[in-house]
Amino acid sequence: MSEQTSLLLTSDNPLYFFEIAINRPLFQSFTYAFKKDIPMGSRVIVTVGNSTEVGIVIEKHLITPEVDFSINPIDEVIDDTPTVNSEVIEIAKWTSQYFFQPIGELLFTFLPNYLKQAKPLNSLYTEGYLRTNHPQTESLLKNAKKQQEAFNLLNENAPTSKSTLLAQGIKSNTLLELCKKGLIEKTLIPPTPSYTSESNAPLKLNQEQTNAVQAVVEHKDQFGCFLLEGITGSGKTEVYLHICKSFLSVGQQVLLLVPEIGLTSQLAERLESQLNTPVITLHSNLANKERASRWLQTQQSQPMVIIGTRSAVACPLPNLGCIILDEEHDSSFKQQEGIRYHSRSVAIKRAQLRGLPVVLGSATPSLETLTNTYQQRFQHLRLTKRATGARLPKTQIQDASTLNPDQIFTADTLSTIKATLASKQQVLVFINRRGFAPTLQCNQCHWVAECEQCDVALTLHQSTNSMDCHHCEAKHPIPKRCPKCNSPYLSPLGYGTERIEHELIQTFPDFPIIRMDRDSTQNKGSLEKIRNQLLEDSPCILVGTQMVAKGHNFPNLTLTVVLNCDNGLYSQDFRAKETLLQNLIQVGGRSGRADKPGQVIIQTSFVDHPLLKFFEQQDYQGFAKEELTHRKNIGLPPYHHQAAIRMQSLMDNKAFTQLMSLEQALKTYKTNHPGDNVEISLTMPAAIERKSNWYRYLIMLSSPDRKQLHHYLNVAHHFLIQTPRTRKLKWVIDVDPLDT
Numbered sequence: 001m002s003e004q005t006s007l008l009l010t011s012d013n014p015l016y017f018f019e020i021a022i023n024r025p026l027f028q029s030f031t032y033a034f035k036k037d038i039p040m041g042s043r044v045i046v047t048v049g050n051s052t053e054v055g056i057v058i059e060k061h062l063i064t065p066e067v068d069f070s071i072n073p074i075d076e077v078i079d080d081t082p083t084v085n086s087e088v089i090e091i092a093k094w095t096s097q098y099f100f101q102p103i104g105e106l107l108f109t110f111l112p113n114y115l116k117q118a119k120p121l122n123s124l125y126t127e128g129y130l131r132t133n134h135p136q137t138e139s140l141l142k143n144a145k146k147q148q149e150a151f152n153l154l155n156e157n158a159p160t161s162k163s164t165l166l167a168q169g170i171k172s173n174t175l176l177e178l179c180k181k182g183l184i185e186k187t188l189i190p191p192t193p194s195y196t197s198e199s200n201a202p203l204k205l206n207q208e209q210t211n212a213v214q215a216v217v218e219h220k221d222q223f224g225c226f227l228l229e230g231i232t233g234s235g236k237t238e239v240y241l242h243i244c245k246s247f248l249s250v251g252q253q254v255l256l257l258v259p260e261i262g263l264t265s266q267l268a269e270r271l272e273s274q275l276n277t278p279v280i281t282l283h284s285n286l287a288n289k290e291r292a293s294r295w296l297q298t299q300q301s302q303p304m305v306i307i308g309t310r311s312a313v314a315c316p317l318p319n320l321g322c323i324i325l326d327e328e329h330d331s332s333f334k335q336q337e338g339i340r341y342h343s344r345s346v347a348i349k350r351a352q353l354r355g356l357p358v359v360l361g362s363a364t365p366s367l368e369t370l371t372n373t374y375q376q377r378f379q380h381l382r383l384t385k386r387a388t389g390a391r392l393p394k395t396q397i398q399d400a401s402t403l404n405p406d407q408i409f410t411a412d413t414l415s416t417i418k419a420t421l422a423s424k425q426q427v428l429v430f431i432n433r434r435g436f437a438p439t440l441q442c443n444q445c446h447w448v449a450e451c452e453q454c455d456v457a458l459t460l461h462q463s464t465n466s467m468d469c470h471h472c473e474a475k476h477p478i479p480k481r482c483p484k485c486n487s488p489y490l491s492p493l494g495y496g497t498e499r500i501e502h503e504l505i506q507t508f509p510d511f512p513i514i515r516m517d518r519d520s521t522q523n524k525g526s527l528e529k530i531r532n533q534l535l536e537d538s539p540c541i542l543v544g545t546q547m548v549a550k551g552h553n554f555p556n557l558t559l560t561v562v563l564n565c566d567n568g569l570y571s572q573d574f575r576a577k578e579t580l581l582q583n584l585i586q587v588g589g590r591s592g593r594a595d596k597p598g599q600v601i602i603q604t605s606f607v608d609h610p611l612l613k614f615f616e617q618q619d620y621q622g623f624a625k626e627e628l629t630h631r632k633n634i635g636l637p638p639y640h641h642q643a644a645i646r647m648q649s650l651m652d653n654k655a656f657t658q659l660m661s662l663e664q665a666l667k668t669y670k671t672n673h674p675g676d677n678v679e680i681s682l683t684m685p686a687a688i689e690r691k692s693n694w695y696r697y698l699i700m701l702s703s704p705d706r707k708q709l710h711h712y713l714n715v716a717h718h719f720l721i722q723t724p725r726t727r728k729l730k731w732v733i734d735v736d737p738l739d740t
């Protein structure tokens with residue numbers, strides 16, 4: 001910024017000073033000045049170096065000018081009204097500090113993309129008209145029948161949108177004439193939530209449900225955390241619905257966070273049909289303008305329910321009364337790329353700052369949340385029976401160790417599938433792997449097709465006839481010969497959804513085989529189509545990944561077959577067992593939800609594994625107690641808190657060297673503070689060391705004392721900000737990491 005363009009502050013030239021957050025990976029905000037006061041949360045345009053950027057006012061300074069000095073001016077204020085309210089700024093500041101993420105980037109993560117650009121808010125407003133209260137209204141409308149009609153449709157204080165007027169047969173010209181006479185005026189209306197009033201009779205809650213709703217509602221306007229632990233199909237959603245009803249009835253708003261985009265529309269339909277209130281869904285699959293417009297609706301204070309994924313945790317909601325997180329154990333609440341934060345932590349903090357209840361719901365709560373209930377920080381609400389009276393599915397563990405590599409199903413599994421189809425019911429085959437086969441191998445020299453940019457094998461995809469990397473999205477043609485020994489004998493090894501679909505089509509040619517994975521649901525509406533097909537209740541086989549495990553409710557699905565869960569039984573990752581059991585219970589819970597009993601078959605090579613015993617007995621609590629004891633003994637979360645310091649560099653080992661010096665610095669610091677209880681790991685490669693040609697390393701810090709851990713992270717952070725993030729080197733602090 002040059003001297004000439006800076007503003008000069010003198011005692012007779014009053015200026016206002018602001019801290020501005022911009023969307024860059026910077027840990028500080030910047031001070032700018034303006035000749036007028038600007039409300040907090042307003043978007044402005046500022047010059048940074050040679051470019052102009054959108055910024056947000058996150059603080060005002062109250063300085064009395066004593067000496068003359070110059071400071072950079074704000075170039076422009078984008079809107080008349082703030083974009084985010086002070087609560088959102090406060091939440092962003094807390095999140096930034098707790099998760100060590102740059103405040104500006106974080107605040108912008110919470111905004112819809114459209115508003116990250118310098119587009120004014122009122123470009124999302126619609127045209128509307130108001131009466132002006134003209135003294136000669138009557139005489140001016142004499143003999144103007146059409147104008148009188150239009151005028152009658154308008155109010156003095158609440159504008160009517162032009163589209164509503166046009167829909168009622170009013171002509172644009174008529175409105176123009178009325179404006180000319182000064183009887184009405186044009187105005188802009190901010191996006192307003194709407195709904196079709198429909199109110200189906202509510203279900204009568206059972207005793208456990210009633211107790212749960214009551215416990216939460218009694219906490220109105222007070223901070224409190226609740227775990228709603230209810231087995232699959234126990235009526236948790238019904239409890240959410242009644243909680244919503246109660247808060248809406250006193251004019252408040254409810255924020256309902258879900259892990260998957262795919263679940264929002266289904267849930268919205270269910271709530272809308274019961275609640276006579278706007279139900280707004282917010283997720284990343286919406287067009288930019290639509291998402292921004294819905295986000296702006298959440299600035300209104302009328303009662304409404306917002307259903308959203310991760311970043312919706314910080315949408316404005318001036319009258320928020322309660323926050324609900326469904327499937328609270330789901331790892332997608334934690335953003336694992338870019339800005340790293342956990343929506344569950346943010347939701348709890350928001351509830352605390354606002355003084356309101358937050359409900360975490362799950363059939364398989366995270367061990368973190370369970371521990372909080374054992375230690376009585378959270379109140380434990382339980383639903384122990386299926387609400388429809390249906391029983392939990394029967395489970396059966398099938399030995400798959402004797403299958404040859406080309407066999408997918410055991411003979412027993414096949415005959416159970418056959419019997420289920422014959423009795424006109426539906427089957428789900430669950431495998432957490434899309435594509436045809438996870439590897440393509442040379443029969444002669446055992447060469448395996450690998451990604452050129454990542455340390456992983458390429459997945460064979462038959463539908464696109466390509467070899468895809470699931471980590472960097474690279475696509476390659478399928479090789480005809482082995483590049484190493486020139487042999488033409490290459491075979492797919494292992495199986496994914498496509499291959500199972502293929503096999504099942506051969507084995508069960510008379511039944512529809514439906515595949516549901518990321519590839520088969522890319523087109524708009526395809527997920528809906530699959531869902532509707534299943535809801536038709538005719539016999540079929542659904543082959544799906546993780547996607548099918550969550551939330552869906554298919555009454556005629558009575559058999560679930562789980563393939564390939566063995567990796568999770570013996571993984572390096574200490575959370576793998578927890579995640580696996582959660583998944584098994586979730587997908588198992590998809591079968592037999594209505595009046596017909598369900599069953600689950602798990603095919604495994606490790607039939608005696610203790611985790612599978614817990615599954616057979618549907619004893620999640622038993623597993624949790626045992627696993628928690630184990631974690632306590634060896635100092636793992638939730639007893640010890642963790643943070644990863646991650647660094648990656650392009651093509652060389654710069655990141656490794658740099659992290660090694662940070663490791664040394666931290667260890668020296670610890671030596672000088674012998675009383676500290678913080679463990680610092682060696683510098684180690686990430687689980688996938690090279691990804692998109694980035695070489696990735698990390699140091700893991702852990703401590704039973706959150707304050708001490710944060711103190712060490714501060715030390716690391718000071719070191720790191722001396723290490724500029726460049727096009728060739730990136731680093732991030734990952735608090736409460738879920739992966740390595």
Ligand code: ADP
Binds near residue numbers: 233234236239388
């Ligand atoms: P969850 O969210 O725990 O999986 P849902 O709320 O979806 O469970 O309920 C499962 C099924 O039970 C749904 O079909 C729902 O309509 C039904 N249900 C829920 N509560 C009741 C109730 N109190 N009486 C009768 N049926 C209920």
Ligand code: ZN
Binds near residue numbers: 442444446482
């Ligand atoms: Zn070969």
Ligand code: ZN
Binds near residue numbers: 469692
């Ligand atoms: Zn790759």
